[in-house]
Amino acid sequence: MKSTFNLRFRLMPGLMATALLLLLSPAWSAPAKTLPANSVYQLSVPFTDQEGRASTLADWRGKPVMITMFYSSCQFVCPRIVEALKKTEASLSPQTAKPTILMVSFDPIRDDTAALKAMADERHIDSKRWTLARTDARNVRKLAAMLGIQYRELPSGEFNHSSVIILLDAEGRVAGKTSMLGEADPAFVKLARQLKP
């Protein structure tokens, strides 16, 4: 009896805090605005990131995002995509106006959480602002289709792919694209500046 009481007693504050959080969360206080018909977030894609955190594509709604696709064993082009993202980010200020960055792997077999984490460390990626994500092969195909990214797996395990960084506004509408590698594309930076944080 005593232990049951204690258990209940211990659980109470937690339950109350959960209830309070539910009441205060935006989903409860105000219905979300309808997603635009041309939003990339119409597509549902489950992710796991370099820290093992689970999320879905639509979780990026609410802030501008730079999204691209890559694979971690890529030696030539993909590091230059990371370079371009870093330089684009560096040319934007203040911190609050910077889009978050979402990189999704083409390679669900090799790019597990550990591989993504290793790449994040190797490239000195800030895990607060950057997400390196993986999903399953079906969803890789769908996301690439949604973003207009072409890719093909080769027998060697490498991927041919189009290298493009896509700028999404807070509602997931495509606001700009660039294929410039290794550098910040001035036209793309200009578009990113125009977006509301």
Add this chain to the structure above:
Amino acid sequence: MFVSSGSVRHAAWMMLLIGTMQALSTHAAVEYVAIPPGKLASVLASDADTGPAVIPAFAMRAMPVTNGEYLAFVKSHREWQRGKAPSSFADGTYLHSWRSSLALNVGMSADQPVTNVSWFAAEAFCENEGARLPTWLEWEHVAAADEKVFDARSNPAWRARILSWYSQTSSAPLAPVGGEANAYGVRNMHGLVWEWVDDFNALLVSVDSRNQGDPDKLQFCGAGAISLKDRDNYAVLMRIALLSSLSATSTTNNLGFRCVRPMTAEKK
């Protein structure tokens, strides 16, 4: 002959089983054909490829998906009705030839192949019947057959017949699905509609000049730029040219699809 209680019970079980199967399968009329495993020297090969592509066994819809089948799908899946499907999944001409979101137009028939469907819509239809779109290699593998042999691609008559379809004007109404089966038992691979493939966005080629100057130019990662191994095979190259020009929301009057699924109960 006599009837034991055991066989009566057996018969009752069979009746129940058949009833359950009919209730479970709303696609009882959908015919999938077993495609045995094989090898294909694809016209679309990478420099990194070391030999013919290995194609594992699968089952393919014997015919393209029809207007009637697609109508039944959108009736039970409101989100795919014209006017409801978001523009990020299907462009402005999605099902535009229908009279309304839930009715075919006058002069259209339920057994014509459905067209004006996007890649996302075709994927959703196939997923709903436990299937998916075929890959390009799967499609090319089955499409290589004529009525007699599995690989008729070197036959000038096979090529000429396909090319003659391409040269026809596309304003005439589409014929119903059906017609003569190829060596696998699959129909309408040529001569009726273009078809979506699952990896339409893997055909990293520019076989014409339309993509010149495109800012989204391809940057290849690693070796293995695609080359066209069989440049004389216009019959197949035309398909690649069309598919590589599409985006996943594209819909056209002559573009339909069929589904494939893992090999299960199909028997050759």
